[in-house]
Amino acid sequence: MKKSIIISLAAIILIANFTPLTYIFTEDYSYSNYNGKFTFVEEGGGYDYKVAKRRYSRYLSDNPGEAAHDKQLYRTFTLKPWRFWEWREMVFNHERFALPYKSPKGVHNR
Amino acid sequence: MQRFILHKFQNFLFAAAFLSGLISCRKDLSLDQRAENQDLLNKDEAKEWIARNFTDTTGQPKKLSAKEDTAKNKSLDVPWDRYTVTRTTEGSYGLIGLDGQPGQYRYQTGYRKLLITKDHRNSVAAYILEILPDGLYLQRKGKPSRKDFYGRIFFYDQHYQLVKGYLYTNGKVAGEIQPSAQKSKQQKQDIRVDRTPVTEYCSWNEDNYVNAKGELVVYAERNCTYTSNSDGMGNAGSIPPSGDYTGSGGGSGGSSDSAPPVSDLPDENKPKIDPAAYMKCFGTLPDAGSKMTITVYVEEPAPGLPFNLGPNSVGHTAIGLTKTYKGQSITQVVGFYPDASGKDKMHAPSKILDNTDLEYNVSITYSVIASDFSKIAAFISRPPATYDLTEYNCTSFAYNACLAGGIKLPDPIGNMGMGTEGMMPAALGGSIRKVGLAGDTNVKGGTVAKTHGPCN
Numbered sequence: 001m002k003k004s005i006i007i008s009l010a011a012i013i014l015i016a017n018f019t020p021l022t023y024i025f026t027e028d029y030s031y032s033n034y035n036g037k038f039t040f041v042e043e044g045g046g047y048d049y050k051v052a053k054r055r056y057s058r059y060l061s062d063n064p065g066e067a068a069h070d071k072q073l074y075r076t077f078t079l080k081p082w083r084f085w086e087w088r089e090m091v092f093n094h095e096r097f098a099l100p101y102k103s104p105k106g107v108h109n110r
Numbered sequence: 111m112q113r114f115i116l117h118k119f120q121n122f123l124f125a126a127a128f129l130s131g132l133i134s135c136r137k138d139l140s141l142d143q144r145a146e147n148q149d150l151l152n153k154d155e156a157k158e159w160i161a162r163n164f165t166d167t168t169g170q171p172k173k174l175s176a177k178e179d180t181a182k183n184k185s186l187d188v189p190w191d192r193y194t195v196t197r198t199t200e201g202s203y204g205l206i207g208l209d210g211q212p213g214q215y216r217y218q219t220g221y222r223k224l225l226i227t228k229d230h231r232n233s234v235a236a237y238i239l240e241i242l243p244d245g246l247y248l249q250r251k252g253k254p255s256r257k258d259f260y261g262r263i264f265f266y267d268q269h270y271q272l273v274k275g276y277l278y279t280n281g282k283v284a285g286e287i288q289p290s291a292q293k294s295k296q297q298k299q300d301i302r303v304d305r306t307p308v309t310e311y312c313s314w315n316e317d318n319y320v321n322a323k324g325e326l327v328v329y330a331e332r333n334c335t336y337t338s339n340s341d342g343m344g345n346a347g348s349i350p351p352s353g354d355y356t357g358s359g360g361g362s363g364g365s366s367d368s369a370p371p372v373s374d375l376p377d378e379n380k381p382k383i384d385p386a387a388y389m390k391c392f393g394t395l396p397d398a399g400s401k402m403t404i405t406v407y408v409e410e411p412a413p414g415l416p417f418n419l420g421p422n423s424v425g426h427t428a429i430g431l432t433k434t435y436k437g438q439s440i441t442q443v444v445g446f447y448p449d450a451s452g453k454d455k456m457h458a459p460s461k462i463l464d465n466t467d468l469e470y471n472v473s474i475t476y477s478v479i480a481s482d483f484s485k486i487a488a489f490i491s492r493p494p495a496t497y498d499l500t501e502y503n504c505t506s507f508a509y510n511a512c513l514a515g516g517i518k519l520p521d522p523i524g525n526m527g528m529g530t531e532g533m534m535p536a537a538l539g540g541s542i543r544k545v546g547l548a549g550d551t552n553v554k555g556g557t558v559a560k561t562h563g564p565c566n
Contacts, residue, residue, distance in 0.1 A: 023424045023499070028451050043381065043447050044455070045504055045535075046409045046426025046468045054467040054557070092421050 016085035025085045029077050029096055032104070033059070034070040049096045074102035151228040153193045156204045159226065159234050160188060164268040188224060201229035210322025212240045222322050237273065238266040240321055257281050272327055287329050382449065385462040386491040387564035388442045394565065395435040397480035404478055404486060405430040406508050406519060407443065407470035407558060410539035418526060418536050425535030427505040428465040428558065429512070431487060440562045443468065444490060446507030448497035460497040468558040472542045474520070475550040482515035489514040500526060505533040520545050
């Protein structure tokens, strides 16, 4: 009985993480610079964290004043480790989750 | 001898007359200049007037900084070094940029100025102006100018009470603003301009904004529309009071003499684009003599593998158009997405995004003639209204766009799982790899360069 529950749970986790379902249920991860003048929201399908990094890099080179003040890119989404359907992202695309957090409200109130 | 003396005397008289004429002219000139200078509001006069009249309830000079701190701010905080004076037909006015940024709808796009006017009767008045350019106008122009200003200018008295204001459209007054007093009514009246009847529809509507002191200001705005069979509206927008209050000579954020940089504008950070505006750019280059290419970029879910899901999620297919004429090149790369989040992405209204910076694994390029290029651009300009993950996704869009221009891409259909088949980036990427060197393909991948962006 216990074994079948474990197998079922494992199957659910695998299906949730390794089928296109993940595209539907994964959060639209969002990012911002320190003052909210640069923001980026992942839209899935090519509009992802890699694009966010490249666009932020261009933004910093276009705005050297901002770069001098704080060039850190912040995540404006909270970590939700209980979302088992996002575990694949947490493992394979860990970098975005390691960014420091800034509340979207805090960013826009600056 | 007598004739010689007479001749000398005559010369002396002429010289004296000429000199006296010259002196009187100079005298008249200096009198005119003095009269003109009397109208001109110089800095000291303006300073003295402000010190005398802009006082708070305790009789102390009023602090005009953005955040009033009554305990600390007893001195007049006007950056007089920014003072500029301008002569008008009614007299003159001085302007000084102040710190503080008013804003509307969460976006701080405005700036403040202190206006001091002086008319021919030496009557002086002063207002604090809060200038709130229209967001889209500011985004397009970068810097407001009086000539084509869109937005609002609010006039405050020395007690920071809203006195009046004007709504500007293309540099002309299109409405007026008053402190709110439940003015929500419609007025209709017939007015006459020359001999042409013009019907004026006016309505007062309440709105609000946050002034530079951080206070919510509710105001009533009067908007008028006019119907006429002639162009008798030509003078309907005379600007009271005259003066270039919007442009140079003003201040922003306490540090600059121009309008603040554009930031945080509505929709500025939203990635959704107008594909028609992107495609319009190609019209700036002539068809004759231009080289035109279509490139389809594929980001495979798992590069080189047939899986529909991998490190790159479900992958993506984008389409790029390039037109080159005599060394000048325009490239636009766009993609088709659902305009939704979560499970709604399955079937949702569509949107087009700019795919600058897309990291692709494979691409394929076709040279096309002008008519086919135009058909593809037209298809992209009016994309299908609905996105469906299985029926019509990013790959379907790129495939059908190419088909509109007579290009048949390598087979994009693959197994989507659960017994269904459909167009997927993984399948298209695999097919392009199979074409290999037979076509103009790139199987080493790369990054999409910055696109041209929209054209108006």
